[in-house]
Amino acid sequence: MEKEKNSSAVYLGYLGAYQTIWANHVFSPLEKLNTFKKGKKNIEQAIKEQPKNAELRFIRFSVQKNAPSFLGYRSNLKEDEEFIRKNRAEIGSEIVNKNIDALLKD
Numbered sequence: 001m002e003k004e005k006n007s008s009a010v011y012l013g014y015l016g017a018y019q020t021i022w023a024n025h026v027f028s029p030l031e032k033l034n035t036f037k038k039g040k041k042n043i044e045q046a047i048k049e050q051p052k053n054a055e056l057r058f059i060r061f062s063v064q065k066n067a068p069s070f071l072g073y074r075s076n077l078k079e080d081e082e083f084i085r086k087n088r089a090e091i092g093s094e095i096v097n098k099n100i101d102a103l104l105k106d
Helices: 010-026 028-051 054-066 077-090 095-103
Strands: none
Touching: 010 028, 010 054, 028 054, 054 077, 054 095, 077 095
16 A cells, blocks of 8 residues: 555545554554554645545544544544534545444444
């Protein structure tokens, strides 16, 4: 996936989400943190490229909502939730919309 990360901001966002999740499966604590940080960086870069993209905001919201608080990656939860609620009509994927419904119910 890393070879294709320059193909689109959405792709980069999903790569970042994958990396943050993959950090749970890495053995070394230092490598866990580095893998999470790499994913966070990719998500933030994707949003920097397309700040008005509701799908990217959903990716970040999902990661931040589920990330342990000690990682300090929770600062955009309220902002992203509001953005998603206002702009979710732009997301054409039924699967993504179902995931948004499930996440916003929590």
